[in-house]
Amino acid sequence: xxVTVLQIFPDSSRSGCLETEKLHKRIMxxxxxxxxxxxxxxxxxxxxxxxxxxxxxxxxxxxxxxxxTYAILDTxxxxxxxxxxxxxxxxxxxxxxxxxxxxxxKIESKGAKYEIGDFxxxxxxxxxxxxxxxxxxxxxxxxxxxPALCWSLMREFMxxxxxxxxxxxxxxxxxxxxxDIHTPQDTVQQYVEKFNEIREGTTFAGTQTTGSGx
Amino acid sequence: MCEEKxxxxxxxxxxxxxxxxxxxxxxxxxxxxxxxxxxxxxxSQGKPSIQYTRCRYEERRAKAAFKCVPVLVFxxxxxxLKFSRAPxxxxxxxxxxxxxxxxxxxxxRSLRSTVTQFLKTLAEGPKYENNxxxxxxxxxxxTKAMGEIRNKLRELETQMAGLTPSSVPVNLxxxxxxxxxxxxxxxxxxxxxxxCYTYMEKVHSYSTTLHSVLSANNLKRSALSAKRRxxxxxxHNVPQQQVDMLIQGINQMFQDMNLxxxxxFGNNAVVQVALGRxxxxxxxxxxxxxxxxxxxAHNESLLDEDGKVDLYTPSQYKVFQKVTDNxxxxxxNFCSPGFSDLSVRSFFTWLHSFVSLFTDVCKKCNxxxxxxxxxxxxxxxxxxxxxxxxxx
Numbered sequence: 001x002x003v004t005v006l007q008i009f010p011d012s013s014r015s016g017c018l019e020t021e022k023l024h025k026r027i028m029x030x031x032x033x034x035x036x037x038x039x040x041x042x043x044x045x046x047x048x049x050x051x052x053x054x055x056x057x058x059x060x061x062x063x064x065x066x067x068x069t070y071a072i073l074d075t076x077x078x079x080x081x082x083x084x085x086x087x088x089x090x091x092x093x094x095x096x097x098x099x100x101x102x103x104x105x106k107i108e109s110k111g112a113k114y115e116i117g118d119f120x121x122x123x124x125x126x127x128x129x130x131x132x133x134x135x136x137x138x139x140x141x142x143x144x145x146x147p148a149l150c151w152s153l154m155r156e157f158m159x160x161x162x163x164x165x166x167x168x169x170x171x172x173x174x175x176x177x178x179x180d181i182h183t184p185q186d187t188v189q190q191y192v193e194k195f196n197e198i199r200e201g202t203t204f205a206g207t208q209t210t211g212s213g214x
Numbered sequence: 215m216c217e218e219k220x221x222x223x224x225x226x227x228x229x230x231x232x233x234x235x236x237x238x239x240x241x242x243x244x245x246x247x248x249x250x251x252x253x254x255x256x257x258s259q260g261k262p263s264i265q266y267t268r269c270r271y272e273e274r275r276a277k278a279a280f281k282c283v284p285v286l287v288f289x290x291x292x293x294x295l296k297f298s299r300a301p302x303x304x305x306x307x308x309x310x311x312x313x314x315x316x317x318x319x320x321x322x323r324s325l326r327s328t329v330t331q332f333l334k335t336l337a338e339g340p341k342y343e344n345n346x347x348x349x350x351x352x353x354x355x356x357t358k359a360m361g362e363i364r365n366k367l368r369e370l371e372t373q374m375a376g377l378t379p380s381s382v383p384v385n386l387x388x389x390x391x392x393x394x395x396x397x398x399x400x401x402x403x404x405x406x407x408x409x410c411y412t413y414m415e416k417v418h419s420y421s422t423t424l425h426s427v428l429s430a431n432n433l434k435r436s437a438l439s440a441k442r443r444x445x446x447x448x449x450h451n452v453p454q455q456q457v458d459m460l461i462q463g464i465n466q467m468f469q470d471m472n473l474x475x476x477x478x479f480g481n482n483a484v485v486q487v488a489l490g491r492x493x494x495x496x497x498x499x500x501x502x503x504x505x506x507x508x509x510x511a512h513n514e515s516l517l518d519e520d521g522k523v524d525l526y527t528p529s530q531y532k533v534f535q536k537v538t539d540n541x542x543x544x545x546x547n548f549c550s551p552g553f554s555d556l557s558v559r560s561f562f563t564w565l566h567s568f569v570s571l572f573t574d575v576c577k578k579c580n581x582x583x584x585x586x587x588x589x590x591x592x593x594x595x596x597x598x599x600x601x602x603x604x605x606x
Contacts, residue, residue: 030586117586118531143511143531143572146491150572153582160583181491 001064002118002142004187005154005174006194009135010165016125016132023123023137024112026161032114038122039063040188041108042195045092045099057099059092060188070188079192081185105129107195109136118142119157126198133198137162138187148178318373325366332359422552452502457483460502460555464562471566476523484523486516487562490569493534495541498525502554504561507541509534533571536590536602541565547594567597578604 011019045057053076060070069088073080092099109124122138139158144150151170158166170178173190180186335355458475461483465473474486482505487495491512498506510516510529518524528535544564548557575582576589577598589599593606600606 118533119586143533144492145513149492153572153588156582157586 001182001184001187002140002144003147003150003154003182004138004140004190005151005158005171006190007137007139007158007162007166008194008198009137009162011135014132016135019135020111020123020125023135023161027114027116027121027123030116030161032116032121034112035115036113037063037111038113038124039108039110040124040191041106042192044105044107045095047099058192059089060192061086062184062188062191064187065184068184070185072189072192074192079189081189083185105199107133107199109191109195126195128199136194136198140187145181146179147174147182151178314373314376318370318377321366321370321373325363325370328359328363328366332356332363335359418551426552454481454483457499457502460558461485464559467559467562468566470569471562473562478522484525486523487565488512489566492569492571493537495565496523496525502558503549503551504545504558507538507545509538509541533587533590536587537568537571540591544592544594564592564594564597567592567599570599574599576601576604578606 009019009023013019040060040062043059045059047055047057055076056074058070058072058074060072062068062070067086069084069086071082071084071088073082105128107126107128109126111122111124114121114123118141120140120142122140124136124138126133126136137158139154141150141154141157144153147170151174155166155168171190173186173193177186339352454477461473461475465471470490472488474488476484476486478484482501483499485497485499487497489495493509494512494514494516495507495509496516497504506525508525508528511531511534514529516523518527528538545561548560548564550557571590572582572588574589576584577600579601582588584601584603587601589601589604591600591602591605592598593600
């Protein structure tokens, strides 16, 4: 796994089809090869502790790592990530007394996966309980593992087919982890961050996205 | 007189002077100077003018050139003779050293037997025909024996001094163990092998010297000076310490490049290179020259399934496949058998320039990516990054 960067693509039509088509065409013009589909889904459970803090537990699955379930505990101040076996899902009903999941908050990104040279591009449509929310593009550069080394290279690539929606500044997630080795957990944490933004509506498709967050 | 002069001048005549004009040339030594003047005028009238003084000058030049030719011939002949004499010179000490070796081995054997005798005498007591005991006799016997031992030891030392080690150390590695084969109807493989290796090494060294001689300019005096001659460098049969020292030296050159030396496949070194967090490489040596390079990503393993260093599997990433091709090209570019030290150092300096593979822009187009690839080419002299298509 290489360095991964997520980017929300602005969509003024609020339906996603046209913009997704546009992106597909641009990618194919760059001689990309489609190599399957991908899915990333996130289920959020809430708990309230005695002190009154809201704690969120995100259960994430990524089709890139099909045998892993990620559990991210968000205490507001920090995030703790657990990579567990896929069977971890069977434990969750036992935690029902603590964590209440709200079904209508299940969010997922689904779409096609393309390979161009050493890049892997995933163009996903984000839906929450069946309703379209945004277009989320994930770009991965396989040979490199340190964001500090290849950030400018990746930005150039993203700008080549996504245009000016790619900001020249670093994503907030990578700013603190510029010299660490990028792992699949970092990818999943980025997804959770983006999903949170989409849920809260700060980066709504239609406006020039990437307001404060990405 | 006139004809004689014509004959002498025919030798030089082919350079500058026409034979017809030779006949017509006046002689200044003649008493009848007027006649000479008339002849000179005749020459100057009918022909394109060749002044007499100019003829004389050109004559002298031709003679000087002629004198150079034997010098040239001599130099070439000397060098050829040197080469032809060299094998016989090499063979002679080898032949005589075998005899010296056998003689010294015999001396060693006799020394051993003397010492054994001496110790036996000490242990069991002196044996006499007339059966006399006494410490005095023992002392006498022991001093005599020790005197003998001393003599034999001195003889052995002088013979050892006469032995010369083989001038070309041959590292056969495991195949050298063939010499231990004790079968009575011994196959001649070991000796044939030795001959093969020595022959190959000689071919290499002669060709290196010949190359330096032929490329030198024989008309300049500097070509004949013996001081300039570098010692002949062995390239394939080098002692392991030399390669080790070279790699250690290069290791200390750069902070972010680590070299690890190992010898998993016999005598030749295999170096694993880790360049920062950008790439890893495996460099295989043959003697002191680089033979093969494979470049892989930082997360790809340099070992194969059995834990041995994997020399051949290419990287799964296109960028590193390209860098491997370029590294092999650079290795060939820097390869120079006469300056192996310099060639290896230059190669590693070039490889070190790839630490900026993902961060540098191409010098020509000022972009990171061209055809979705970063600049994978580094100029050999300036180490500037270029894309494959932007190469100058």
